[in-house]
Amino acid sequence: MSVGAGGRGRLSRRWVADQVPVPWLPDGGEFLHSWDPVRLSLQVQYAICGSFDLAYNGGGEPVQIRVISQRQAIPSRYLEQIFQRLRRAGLIRSKRGPGGGYTLARPPSEISLREIVEALEGPLSEALLMDAPGNGPNPGFRPDFVWSALAERLSEALAATSLDSLCRQAAIADLPRANPDAPMYFI
Numbered sequence: 001m002s003v004g005a006g007g008r009g010r011l012s013r014r015w016v017a018d019q020v021p022v023p024w025l026p027d028g029g030e031f032l033h034s035w036d037p038v039r040l041s042l043q044v045q046y047a048i049c050g051s052f053d054l055a056y057n058g059g060g061e062p063v064q065i066r067v068i069s070q071r072q073a074i075p076s077r078y079l080e081q082i083f084q085r086l087r088r089a090g091l092i093r094s095k096r097g098p099g100g101g102y103t104l105a106r107p108p109s110e111i112s113l114r115e116i117v118e119a120l121e122g123p124l125s126e127a128l129l130m131d132a133p134g135n136g137p138n139p140g141f142r143p144d145f146v147w148s149a150l151a152e153r154l155s156e157a158l159a160a161t162s163l164d165s166l167c168r169q170a171a172i173a174d175l176p177r178a179n180p181d182a183p184m185y186f187i
Contacts, residue, residue, distance in 0.1 A: 050068050089119035
């Protein structure tokens with residue numbers, strides 16, 4: 001699912017038919033089907049990169065969209081649309097006029113990746129839903145019970161990762177900072 005109704009992005013999943021006969025299933029199982037790895041949409045990737053840039057390079061001061069766009073190699077008009085959604089979700093603030101730009105609405109330690117993903121995708125429990133049973137071959141043999149458990153585990157992992165932890169990991173990896181005098185993240 002790449003884009004759903006109303007322009008809402010979804011976690012991307014591509015259906016791949018392996019065409020492997022399974023002798024213990026009725027009719028030889030026809031074909032087994034598997035999923036390619038789940039990928040976050042480009043919109044979510046950009047939202048995480050833009051939010052990270054505000055946390056890592058912003059220093060609490062407003063940063064212009066053009067500057068973030070250049071540092072993160074994101075088209076500025078697209079980033080502006082993404083930031084509007086993050087602003088509506090209460091994750092970032094905007095300031096107009098001279099010296100204006102974007103800042104985080106809360107400290108980086110209080111903003112999780114889950115909040116960023118859900119600001120763009122909606123609840124993860126809905127983003128990872130399978131199509132309704134009955135679609136595709138042998139719907140009775142699908143493990144539909146796994147999607148809610150997978151959504152919960154992914155949600156927990158994203159909730160446990162804050163922008164602050166990303167900044168600390170970036171500092172450990174020696175990721176260059178836009179302003180070398182900005183606050184450092186130590187472990």
